[in-house]
Amino acid sequence: MPGRISVSLYDETKGQRNVDDKSDNYQILRYPCSSSTQVCTPYVVRLSRGIYKIELFGASGGYPNNDPNLAGRGSYTSGHLTVSQEMTLYVYLGQQGKLNGPRTFNGGGRGSIKAGSSGGSTDIRLTPGQWGNFESLKSRIMVAAGGVGGHLHAYFHTGTHGGNLTGFDGILTYDPNCSPPEQVSKAFGATKERGGISGKSNTISGEDGKFGIGGNPANNQKYPSGGSGVEMRVSEFF
Template structure:
């Protein structure tokens, strides 16, 4: 994970934001067995660059950068960009750390893509995931880094461990977080 921000934000001139998660298995952030044990993921935002804001962290889908140069991650794929996002990692280019670089993708369940323009503009935001949340798509236990499969039917949103959250809420980076007492 050299050059990635902690939490898998993409590397680049302007790195993407890292994700936060709760997982069932220990290991280095990028260890695939540990990554696929995540039961809740709060996405990171895409990195900005000159003239373009990075995409905010998403709920079910990450947001594209302000000028749509980096695409947000979804429940089943990384966002498209100069370097695509992937499972748990934002897209980025570690060889472009100078002025020729761009905004990298934010991490998440699936990370956002880096800016499609190799010299400028922002990256896409990552997607979030909560086991049991409507619209989320869990991966299967037999998924590998090179072959990710998804659960189907009535268990589509539930992590393969069977653990799930009830009465959960995902608030994306485009909305205000409510205070604990319900006021704004």
């Protein structure tokens, strides 16, 4: 008997269902909330018995100069899930970053005056709650990281793309207008054991990432933040 997929919002007061209902056994979920707020809600996905293919797409970061090519892209991950009895999943879709934007929903770091905020991660959890709730974060079974925001610092720089088991390291740049150019250490992507490490200079330092949460740039500076996803696809796998 074919599997059946049922999709609803966890809190209908915070968003609007944005689902492409291809069929009872193939659904595409998209970000359900306004881009003008950082408050959103997860989807509730109920699966009947069957084998399902699940794909997650990370949210991209924000970008300067109205050029989306400067945004770091979110990562992609996929897998198969065998369901022997009805199962409920909670799907958190990350919010896309924007220039000088605040922290994005589901873990993306904030932007700054010349840099985009990072995209939030997209993940699947077994326990619902606020996106940053530790017990809920611990229940994640699948994650697609968001991309880092692009920035303008003498030149335009593309944000790094979301990683998988290990995040991508930052790109080391300097401002040639500084005399002499200020020495800056590059940022390092997150690993399974620690969050991302921010870039540092001899005068300022960004904020490191933490479990499930991207880092932030130094206050009032023009550097991007760390990424922490914007679509999910689930279909029965034959």
